[in-house]
Amino acid sequence: MSTFKVVVSNIQQITPLIKQFSFIREDGASFPPFSGGSHVVVAMNINGRLHRNPYSLMGSPQAPDAYHIAVRLQEHSRGGSAYLHHEVKVGSQLEITYPNNLFALDKRARKHLLVAGGIGITPFMSQIDDLIRTKANYELHYAYRSQDHAAFTSALKEKCAERVHVYVESEGLSIDLKALLSKQPLGTHVYVCGPNAMVVALIETARSLGWPENHIHSEQFLAPPSGEPFKVKLAKSNIEVHVPAEMSMLEAIEAAGVDAPYSCRGGACGRCELEVIRTDGVLVHQDHYLSEADKAAGKKIMPCVSRAKCQSLEINL
Amino acid sequence: MSLAFKKETFRDDYTYQNSAEAIRRFPFPFAEDSYMYSVNIEPHTKGPVGAVTEFAFDIDEHYVAECEDKAKTLALDAGRYQALPHMAEAQWDFLELTMESLSNDYPELFSLKKDGLLWTWENKPLGIKNTFTFGDSASFDMDPMEYMGRQVQGDFVLLDQRNGTLYADAGFITSQADWSLAFDVGMAWHEWHGPVPQVTKLGVMDRALKFLMALQLGAPVRRLNWTMTINPRLDTSPENYPLWGGDRNKVTIDNVGELVHLRVELQSLFRLPRSNAILFSIRCYLISMNELTTSARWAKRFHRVLKSLHPDLVEYKGLTKFKDLTVQWLSKKDDGAEVALGTHP
Numbered sequence: 001m002s003t004f005k006v007v008v009s010n011i012q013q014i015t016p017l018i019k020q021f022s023f024i025r026e027d028g029a030s031f032p033p034f035s036g037g038s039h040v041v042v043a044m045n046i047n048g049r050l051h052r053n054p055y056s057l058m059g060s061p062q063a064p065d066a067y068h069i070a071v072r073l074q075e076h077s078r079g080g081s082a083y084l085h086h087e088v089k090v091g092s093q094l095e096i097t098y099p100n101n102l103f104a105l106d107k108r109a110r111k112h113l114l115v116a117g118g119i120g121i122t123p124f125m126s127q128i129d130d131l132i133r134t135k136a137n138y139e140l141h142y143a144y145r146s147q148d149h150a151a152f153t154s155a156l157k158e159k160c161a162e163r164v165h166v167y168v169e170s171e172g173l174s175i176d177l178k179a180l181l182s183k184q185p186l187g188t189h190v191y192v193c194g195p196n197a198m199v200v201a202l203i204e205t206a207r208s209l210g211w212p213e214n215h216i217h218s219e220q221f222l223a224p225p226s227g228e229p230f231k232v233k234l235a236k237s238n239i240e241v242h243v244p245a246e247m248s249m250l251e252a253i254e255a256a257g258v259d260a261p262y263s264c265r266g267g268a269c270g271r272c273e274l275e276v277i278r279t280d281g282v283l284v285h286q287d288h289y290l291s292e293a294d295k296a297a298g299k300k301i302m303p304c305v306s307r308a309k310c311q312s313l314e315i316n317l
Numbered sequence: 318m319s320l321a322f323k324k325e326t327f328r329d330d331y332t333y334q335n336s337a338e339a340i341r342r343f344p345f346p347f348a349e350d351s352y353m354y355s356v357n358i359e360p361h362t363k364g365p366v367g368a369v370t371e372f373a374f375d376i377d378e379h380y381v382a383e384c385e386d387k388a389k390t391l392a393l394d395a396g397r398y399q400a401l402p403h404m405a406e407a408q409w410d411f412l413e414l415t416m417e418s419l420s421n422d423y424p425e426l427f428s429l430k431k432d433g434l435l436w437t438w439e440n441k442p443l444g445i446k447n448t449f450t451f452g453d454s455a456s457f458d459m460d461p462m463e464y465m466g467r468q469v470q471g472d473f474v475l476l477d478q479r480n481g482t483l484y485a486d487a488g489f490i491t492s493q494a495d496w497s498l499a500f501d502v503g504m505a506w507h508e509w510h511g512p513v514p515q516v517t518k519l520g521v522m523d524r525a526l527k528f529l530m531a532l533q534l535g536a537p538v539r540r541l542n543w544t545m546t547i548n549p550r551l552d553t554s555p556e557n558y559p560l561w562g563g564d565r566n567k568v569t570i571d572n573v574g575e576l577v578h579l580r581v582e583l584q585s586l587f588r589l590p591r592s593n594a595i596l597f598s599i600r601c602y603l604i605s606m607n608e609l610t611t612s613a614r615w616a617k618r619f620h621r622v623l624k625s626l627h628p629d630l631v632e633y634k635g636l637t638k639f640k641d642l643t644v645q646w647l648s649k650k651d652d653g654a655e656v657a658l659g660t661h662p
Binding site: 002032033034062107134214263 | 478536591
C-alpha cells in the first residue's frame with residue numbers, strides 16, 4: 001500500500017457529532033487528483049495498537065490543495081472515531097493511503113441518482129464535483145435525523161441548486177424509495193450510502209422494481225464488530241494467533257507480525273480474502289463482498305470484519 | 318543519458334537493428350529453462366540505471382523510427398485509435414501521466430510547462446510544440462490519447478472498471494502481436510482473453526483480474542509477455558495479415574538468424590487518478606536470433622524454452638511454421654551445460 005505522511009491542517013466542528021479534518025502532505029508536495037467516491041484509509045496508533053479506518057474524501061477531486069474527511073463520532077467506537085475527535089489536533093501527524101475508489105460513478109449512465117443518509121453523504125461530496133464538471137444529469141436525495149445533523153446542507157444547496165432534495169426526519173420527512181425509484185428514466189444508475197437499513201431497503205426496492213443489478217451501487221464501510229475471542233491457525237506461517245474480543249482477525253494477524261493483504265478494511269473491497277482450510281465451528285461472515293453462495297460454502301473469509309465461533313480455524317496464510 | 322536515434326524501418330526493407338547497448342538491456346523474459354503462463358505481475362518500481370524498467374515509460378534508440386512507423390500505420394488505418402465517449406476523462410489522465418513522466422525522466426528530450434491549466438508541451442526529437450488547455454478538448458485538434466499515443470513508444474489501452482470487471486474501452490494500437498482493437502474494443506476482461514489457451518484451467522485470468530481490480534493509485538505493476546515475429550515488424554495485426562503472415566513460410570535453416578525475432582512486451586498497468594480507469598501500456602522490444610545469441614546464456618536458455626514449449630502455446634503464439642527450424646538452429650549454440658537462474662545476458 002502506497003501511503004502519504006500527512007499533517008492535520010484544519011479541523012471544523014460541522015455538527016455536534018461530525019468533525020471535518022483537512023490534511024496536507026508532510027513533504028509539502030501536492031496530493032494527486034482523485035475520482036469522486038474515493039476513500040483513504042487513515043492509520044492511527046492508539047495506545048500502541050494500530051487502527052486503520054476508511055473515510056471518504058470530500059471536496060474537489062481535480063486539484064486538491066488538501067484532502068478532507070468527515071468523521072462521525074460513533075457511539076460504540078472501538079477507538080478510531082473517538083481518537084480522531086478527542087486526541088487529534090491541528091498539527092497532529094497521521095499516515096493515509098493513496099485514494100482508492102470502490103464507489104465509482106458509472107460514466108455511461110444517462111442519469112445518476114444519489115441517495116444519502118446521515119454521514120453517508122460524504123462520498124457524494126466529491127462525486128457531485130465530478131458530475132457538475134462533466135455536465136452530467138444527476139439528482140441528490142439526502143436524509144438526516146434533525147437540523148442538528150444538517151451537516152452539509154447549505155453547501156449542497158449552493159452547489160446543486162434544484163438538484164438536491166433534503167429530508168429531515170424530525171420534521172416528518174423521509175424518502176419514499178418506491179416512488180422515487182419507479183419514476184426514473186431508463187439508463188439511470190442509483191448510488192446509495194448511509195445506514196445499513198436504508199441501503200438494504202433501497203437495494204431491495206430497486207430489485208423489486210426490476211432495476212438491473214449493475215445499475216445499483218452501494219457503499220458501506222463497517223467498523224469491525226467485536227465478538228467472542230477465538231484462535232486461528234495460519235498454515236503457511238505455521239503459527240497460531242489469538243483473536244481477542246475487541247480486535248478484528250486481520251488486526252490480530254498483523255499484530256502477530258504476519259503480512260496479510262488488505263485495502264478498505266471495512267468489508268467492501270474483497271482484497272483481504274483468505275482461504276479457509278478447515279474449521280470445527282461456524283464462520284461469522286459480516287462483509288458486503290462475498291456472495292451468499294460463497295458465505296454458505298465456508299471456503300473464504302474476509303478477516304477485516306468477519307470472525308468465527310469455533311475452537312479452531314485454519315487459514316491458508 | 319544521451320540517445321542517438323537511429324534511422325531505420327519496421328516494414329518493407331526492414332533495416333531495424335539493435336546496437337550492442339540495446340542488446341545488453343533487452344528484457345529477456347526467461348529466468349529458467351521452461352515456460353508456462355503464470356500471474357507474473359510485480360510492482361513497476363524504478364529499475365537499475367539503463368534498464369528498460371528505469372523509468373515508467375522507456376524511450377530508447379528506436380524512438381523516432383517507431384513513432385514514424387506508428388504514424389504510417391495510423392495513416393493507413395485510422396481505426397487503430399478508438400475511444401468510447403465515456404473515456405474522455407481517462408484520456409486526459411493518460412496525457413498527464415505520459416507528459417509528466419517523459420518530461421521528468423528525459424528532461425533533455427521533453428518539456429512540460431504549466432501555467433494553471435494552460436500547458437505547453439515540447440517534444441524535441443519529433444519537433445512538436447503545442448500549447449493547450451488541460452481538460453478542454455476544444456483546445457486540441459486531436460484526442461489527447463491519440464496525441465500522446467503517437468509520441469510514446471508502445472501500445473496503450475484504457476480500461477474502465479465497472480460491473481466487477483474491466484472493459485477495454487479505448488486504445489491506441491499499432492504494434493500488436495496479432496490482435497485487433499477494432500474487434501476487442503468495448504469487451505470485458507474474460508471476453509478478450511477468451512482465446513488464450515491453458516489459462517482457464519490454471520485460474521490465471523480470474524486471479525489476475527482480481528489483482529488488477531484492486532490496483533492502487535501510485536503503485537503501478539508490470540509483467541513481461543512474449544511471442545516471436547518474422548522480420549522486425551511492429552504492425553503484426555490481423556487486419557494486415559496478408560502483409561506479414563506469409564513471411565512465416567520464408568524461414569529456412571540459413572536465414573533463421575536474421576529473420577526470426579523474439580518479441581517481448583513489457584506490459585505495465587497504472588491506476589489513473591481522475592477517471593479511476595487503468596492504463597495498460599504494452600511496450601514492444603524486438604531482437605533477431607543473431608542478436609539474441611550474442612549472449613551464450615540466452616542462446617542456450619531460449620533453445621530449451623522453445624524446445625519444451627507446450628503445443629497449445631506454440632499454436633496460439635503462431636510459431637508452428639518456424640519453431641522446429643529455430644530450435645534446430647539454436648541447438649548448435651547449446652552445449653547442454655547448466656545455465657544458472659536469471660534473465661541477465
